[in-house]
C-alpha cells in the first residue's frame with residue numbers, strides 16, 4: 123500500500139508530484155506529503171488526501187526541480203500529520219518516502235534510541251531515515267553507501283526514495299517487495315509505485331527488482347544491487363494509454379470500469395479464442411500446458427475478489443478438465459505448512475500483481491517444487507515476474523478500489539484455461555468446446571444489454587439504501603458470485619452483507635430473514651434452477667425481500683420476487699460473467715446514494731502490499 127512518486131530534471135517538480143500522487147491515491151489516502159529540493163529540502167505534509175496537501179502547501183514555496191511525494195495507507199501509527207511521509211532524519215540529513223513495512227523497526231528504534239536518536243512519529247519509516255543517517259555520520263561513507271548498508275540491516279519490504287542534503291542533485295531509490303518504476307525521460311527521471319504517474323511523460327520505463335538500488339541524477343542513472351554489484355538497466359516500453367487512467371466522463375472510476383466490461387472481456391479473449399479455427403490459445407502458458415494436463419491437482423491462491431474468481435475457477439477446472447482444485451486464501455496458505463506436491467500446479471490470481479500474501483504464497487510454492495502460474499492484470503508487476511509462466515488479463519488499469527472488470531477478466535482467463543486443458547485431456551467434448559467458444563464471443567453484446575438497464579438498477583437500488591444488512595445467495599457457479607456481490611456491497615457502502623450457497627441458508631442464516639432483509643439471489647436457468655426457486659420461496663415465506671438476477675423471459679421467479687433483473691441466457695460455465703454485473707451496479711448505486719466515496723472507501727487500499 124502507499125503510493126510514492128519522485129522527479130528529477132528541469133521541470134518544476136511540484137505539479138508532477140501532485141498529479142502523480144492523485145493517480146496513486148488508490149493505494150492509500152490516509153495522509154499525503156511532498157519534499158522539494160532547493161537550497162534545502164522543504165517538506166509539506168498533512169493528514170488526509172492529496173487535495174488537503176494542496177491546500178496545506180498553497181502559499182508556500184513550492185519551487186524545486188527535484189522532489190519526492192507520498193500518499194499513505196497507515197500501518198505503523200495512526201493517520202495524522204506526524205506520521206505522514208516524507209520523514210526527515212533527526213539531524214535533517216536525509217528525507218525519505220517509503221512504501222512497505224520494516225519488520226525489525228522496533229529493535230532498530232531501540233538501538234538508535236540508545237545512541238541518542240529521538241523520533242517524532244510512530245512510523246517504521248522514520249526509523250529507517252535515522253538508521254541511514256546514523257550510518258552516514260558514523261563512518262566515512264557516501265549517502266548511497268549509507269542507504270545500501272542500512273538496507274542490509276533491514277528486515278521487511280520497501281519501495282524507498284531518499285534525498286540527502288549533501289548530494290542535492292541526486293535521488294536514491296531502492297526496492298524490495300514493494301514496487302518501484304522509473305520513467306526515463308530526456309534529461310529527467312520519474313519515479314512511482316506504478317506507471318500511471320509516468321505515462322504522460324515517457325513510455326520508457328525500468329522496473330526495479332528486489333535488492334536493486336538506483337542512484338539518479340538528471341543526466342545519469344546508475345543501477346546496482348544493495349551489495350554494490352553493477353547492473354545494466356533494462357529499459358522497457360510502457361503499454362499504457364493515458365485515456366485508460368482517466369475517468370472519461372464517468373462520475374467514478376468504479377462506474378467507468380463496470381461499463382468497460384463490454385470491451386475489457388473482449389480484450390481479455392482477443393487473439394486467444396478463435397471462432398474460425400475453433401480453438402483457444404494462451405501463449406503465456408503454452409509450454410506449461412502438458413504439466414497442467416498431467417497435474418495431480420491445481421491449488422489456486424488469491425485474496426479478496428481474486429479469490430472469488432478462483433472459486434469460479436474451481437468449478438471450471440473440475441467440470442471441464444476433471445482436475446481436482448483447492449482454492450486457498452493466500453494469507454492462510456502461506457502460514458499453514460501446506461502439503462504441496464511437485465506435480466501440483468499452483469495458480470496465483472491477482473489484479474495488481476503486488477498483493478503481499480499472494481506473493482509470499484507463490485514463493486513458498488516455488489520452494490516446494492510445484493509449477494507456479496499466474497493470472498495478473500498489471501503488466502510487469504511482481505507476481506508475473508515471480509511465477510514460472512502466466513496469462514495477463516489485459517482488462518486495462520483498474521483504479522476503483524472495488525474490483526469489477528478485473529473479476530470478469532480473471533474468470534474469462536480461468537474459463538479459457540479450463541477449456542484448453544479439458545480439450546487436451548479429452549474430458550471436454552468438441553461440441554461443448556465449440557459452444558463455449560461461440561458463447562464467449564457473444565458476451566460483450568450480452569453485457570451491453572445488462573448495462574442498458576442501468577437506470578432501472580439504480581431505481582431498485584434506492585429501495586435498499588437504508589438496509590443495515592443484506593444477504594446474497596447463489597448455487598454452483600453462482601455461489602462465488604454471491605460472495606462477490608456481498609463483498610462489493612460491504613466494501614463500498616459499509617452495509618453488512620454476507621454471501622452463502624443458497625442451500626446453506628437453512629443451516630443458520632435463514633434465522634436472519636425478516637421483512638427488513640434484502641436477499642439478492644443469482645438465479646439464472648441452470649441445473650440447480652428448480653432448487654433455487656425453492657430457496658426463493660423459503661425466503662419469501664419469511665417475508666424477506668427478494669431481488670433476483672434471472673434469465674430473460676423467466677416468469678416463475680418474476681412472480682415471486684420483489685424485483686428481478688433479467689440478463690441474457692448463456693451457458694452455466696460463463697454465467698458468473700453476466701450475473702455479477704447487476705450486483706456490481708447495485709453496490710455502486712447503493713453506495714453513491716449513501717454518500718460514500720466509492721472509489722476510495724474508508725480503511726482500504728487498492729493494492730495490499732502488507733500482510
Ligand code: M6R
Nearest residue numbers: 426427428472473474477524525
Ligand atoms: O490485486 P489483487 O487481486 O491481488 O487484490 C486482492 C484483493 O485485495 C482485492 O480483490 C480486494 O478484495 C478488492 N478490494 C475487492 O474489491
